[in-house]
Amino acid sequence: MRVYNFAAGPSTLPLPVLEEVQKDLLDYQGSGMSITEMSHRGKQFMAVNAEANALLRELMNIPDDYAVLFVQGGASQQFAAVPLNLLQKGKADYILTGNFATKAYEEGLKYGDMAVAASSKEANFTYIPDMNAVKFRDGIDYVHITQNNTIFGTRYIELPKTNATLVSDMSSNILSEVVDVKKFGLIYAGAQKNIAPAGLTIVIVRRDLLGKALPICPTMLNYAIQDKNDSLYNTPPCFAIYVAMLVFRHLKSLGGVPAMQKINEEKAKILYDFIDNSSFYTNSVDKKYRSIMNVPFVAPSEELNAKFVAEATKAGFVSLKGHRLVGGMRASIYNAMPTEGVKALVEFMKKFETENKNA
Numbered sequence: 411m412r413v414y415n416f417a418a419g420p421s422t423l424p425l426p427v428l429e430e431v432q433k434d435l436l437d438y439q440g441s442g443m444s445i446t447e448m449s450h451r452g453k454q455f456m457a458v459n460a461e462a463n464a465l466l467r468e469l470m471n472i473p474d475d476y477a478v479l480f481v482q483g484g485a486s487q488q489f490a491a492v493p494l495n496l497l498q499k500g501k502a503d504y505i506l507t508g509n510f511a512t513k514a515y516e517e518g519l520k521y522g523d524m525a526v527a528a529s530s531k532e533a534n535f536t537y538i539p540d541m542n543a544v545k546f547r548d549g550i551d552y553v554h555i556t557q558n559n560t561i562f563g564t565r566y567i568e569l570p571k572t573n574a575t576l577v578s579d580m581s582s583n584i585l586s587e588v589v590d591v592k593k594f595g596l597i598y599a600g601a602q603k604n605i606a607p608a609g610l611t612i613v614i615v616r617r618d619l620l621g622k623a624l625p626i627c628p629t630m631l632n633y634a635i636q637d638k639n640d641s642l643y644n645t646p647p648c649f650a651i652y653v654a655m656l657v658f659r660h661l662k663s664l665g666g667v668p669a670m671q672k673i674n675e676e677k678a679k680i681l682y683d684f685i686d687n688s689s690f691y692t693n694s695v696d697k698k699y700r701s702i703m704n705v706p707f708v709a710p711s712e713e714l715n716a717k718f719v720a721e722a723t724k725a726g727f728v729s730l731k732g733h734r735l736v737g738g739m740r741a742s743i744y745n746a747m748p749t750e751g752v753k754a755l756v757e758f759m760k761k762f763e764t765e766n767k768n769a
């Protein structure tokens with residue numbers, strides 16, 4: 411039986427996509443083998459690679475002067491790839507809104523003069539700094555943000571006010587809401603949250619930023635080389651790219667990103683409204699900045715948190731344990747989590763509250 415899987419990543423995939431994968435697995439389109447067993451330079455995989463690229467461009471409305479790259483190493487590898495490709499003057503500013511933003515900054519420190527333009531660390535990252543108040547240094551190569559904070563459950567509602575190249579880690583919000591790609595010089599995302607199995611990382615980069623990598627930049631991290639080779643400089647994560655293609659087709663059939671955004675906002679509202687109207691559960695994120703993808707919440711005590719996670723698991727709601735930096739619970743409600751899953755979770759939460767409120 412399929413469970414409702416609220417994992418933060420790797421996370422749930424759309425059922426029709428999994429069924430298609432299952433159907434294709436032993437014999438991909440009459441080839442007599444699976445997509446994971448064939449050459450990445452063969453006609454069939456090359457077609458998958460090209461279609462996945464074209465569909466992502468269509469879904470995100472990516473202009474022609476941007477390269478779309480399929481690379482490996484996860485979003486964490488991009489923490490290094492970004493400075494190695496973009497530093498010209500040797501300086502960049504970071505906004506610290508969580509664990510991954512901090513890691514990106516710390517990795518950047520190895521390659522240049524990096525500064526923290528703003529941080530919400532003093533409040534355990536429960537809000538996003540006010541963009542009107544954040545000032546950046548002169549002469550920087552880029553500003554780095556983490557648009558949705560997977561662990562802390564926050565998201566940007568406006569972008570930094572800067573003329574510098576804007577770099578965004580969209581690992582946990584890519585394709586969940588409409589973004590204007592033109593506002594960014596570079597977007598990157600690990601695929602395992604909202605797109606595909608782990609192993610694939612998406613990079614969307616404006617082409618005028620290419621070809622200026624630092625001499626020490628490893629060949630594999632050099633965006634210009636990946637672009638020139640259509641992301642086939644070496645063996646790519648073929649299976650993950652193939653599943654990504656199926657997910658992109660699926661999203662397109664549902665009406666694309668605007669339709670997903672509407673559904674995601676509805677799902678998040680169901681959960682937040684319930685939490686806000688309950689005297690049992692709490693979400694401590696500043697309401698203005700609440701993520702529509704990752705919803706952390708707590709019950710009144712550590713004992714009840716543990717009991718909640720255990721009973722939820724038994725009832726078929728899995729991976730609700732919060733990240734160790736936040737504690738409590740976290741429901742990740744990415745594109746592939748159906749509205750019925752969120753409604754069923756709320757019903758479970760109600761029942762648990764009734765049974766435990768006088769405990």
Ligand SMILES: *Cc1c(COP(=O)(O)O)cnc(C)c1O
Binds near residue numbers: 419559601
């Ligand atoms: C999960 C996540 C990462 C780390 O991704 P990996 O692919 O595991 O390296 C980085 N940033 C954000 C926002 C994430 O959610």
